[in-house]
Amino acid sequence: MEFSYNDLPVVQPVLGINDKWKQSIKLSSSIPYSGTNASSASGRLVNVVTANITTTPNWAAAKGGIALASVPAINAALYANLVAAAGVHGVVYIWDEISTPMADGQYVPFQQTNLALPGVFVQDSQSVKLLLEAASKDASVTLTLPERRIANTKTRTLYVIVNGIDPALKKETVLITTHTDGGNALEENGHIALLSYARQLKAGPPRRTTILVFVSGHMHYGEFAAPPGRASTVWLNAHPELWNGTDGRKAVFGSCVEHMGGIQLSHDLSKNTYEPNGLVEPEWLFASTAKLANLTQGLWKGVEVNVTRILDPLTGTIPQSGEGLPLLAADIPEVSLVTSPP
Numbered sequence: 001m002e003f004s005y006n007d008l009p010v011v012q013p014v015l016g017i018n019d020k021w022k023q024s025i026k027l028s029s030s031i032p033y034s035g036t037n038a039s040s041a042s043g044r045l046v047n048v049v050t051a052n053i054t055t056t057p058n059w060a061a062a063k064g065g066i067a068l069a070s071v072p073a074i075n076a077a078l079y080a081n082l083v084a085a086a087g088v089h090g091v092v093y094i095w096d097e098i099s100t101p102m103a104d105g106q107y108v109p110f111q112q113t114n115l116a117l118p119g120v121f122v123q124d125s126q127s128v129k130l131l132l133e134a135a136s137k138d139a140s141v142t143l144t145l146p147e148r149r150i151a152n153t154k155t156r157t158l159y160v161i162v163n164g165i166d167p168a169l170k171k172e173t174v175l176i177t178t179h180t181d182g183g184n185a186l187e188e189n190g191h192i193a194l195l196s197y198a199r200q201l202k203a204g205p206p207r208r209t210t211i212l213v214f215v216s217g218h219m220h221y222g223e224f225a226a227p228p229g230r231a232s233t234v235w236l237n238a239h240p241e242l243w244n245g246t247d248g249r250k251a252v253f254g255s256c257v258e259h260m261g262g263i264q265l266s267h268d269l270s271k272n273t274y275e276p277n278g279l280v281e282p283e284w285l286f287a288s289t290a291k292l293a294n295l296t297q298g299l300w301k302g303v304e305v306n307v308t309r310i311l312d313p314l315t316g317t318i319p320q321s322g323e324g325l326p327l328l329a330a331d332i333p334e335v336s337l338v339t340s341p342p
């Protein structure tokens with residue numbers, strides 16, 4: 001498969017205040033893939049910070065200039081389309097309620113493929129103070145964020161088939177998948193589990209045929225997948241004989257493995273720190289059927305003794321953030337979160 005890839009900036013992003021300030025602002029990070037159509041922008045800095053950070057800023061007020069906005073960490077940069085439609089030439093986001101170490105290198109959203117105008121994040125208190133003052137004085141700024149777009153990038157999904165040894169079950173297949181888009185070491189580390197499992201399968205062949213799939217790109221937001229945009233669907237469509245009953249082989253179980261071994265970090269705004277607190281991140285398991293939920297509840301041995309969290313990936317109150325399995329809703333338990341006694 002081939003797709004167009006936006007490389008990291010060829011030079012570090014720069015935000016400079018012109019006029020009497022004549023100084024660069026310390027940046028936390030940049031919006032992924034921003035500046036691909038216009039790698040730099042200059043104009044007056046317009047404060048569109050809202051009193052209520054959940055309220056959409058008045059982007060039109062910054063038409064032809066650079067917008068300065070404050071957003072909560074979880075919603076940052078989600079206004080990209082609105083910003084562009086308002087005629088804004090660039091955007092500077094102020095991280096809200098987040099420590100400096102936590103803000104460093106932090107960016108969202110992850111599934112955005114391109115943002116024509118340049119955009120950056122700022123958290124440093126002194127830099128924020130300077131920007132707010134500059135905006136109040138109608139100062140101009142220059143934002144430079146050159147990207148490099150690489151066309152015809154080649155990629156492929158890898159998979160391995162380990163044939164089952166039980167003659168009665170040889171037509172049944174088990175699919176174990178992970179994705180390999182490489183956002184960071186923690187999220188995209190499922191390949192470690194699959195490689196470890198491959199060694200186990202080699203040492204002791206399974207009863208059923210087991211297929212390990214290393215999906216290229218993120219399974220849920222595949223850049224080279226047709227709507228709804230699942231890269232794993234590309235592989236499934238290409239190999240129906242391995243799972244849908246074609247040639248007699250039918251999948252009886254499927255699972256996605258990712259996000260292993262996370263440790264908790266706490267940020268203290270009063271101390272401006274972001275450090276490990278000695279705990280592990282809560283372990284979430286997703287089960288798409290009541291039968292699978294019950295099976296997992298009885299067999300899973302996780303990192304937290306006597307605690308197993310099983311979530312409904314389709315209809316639960318806590319949404320599933322990865323692939324999910326599109327099975328019949330009638331077969332899904334009503335309880336979205338099952339937690340064993342602590």
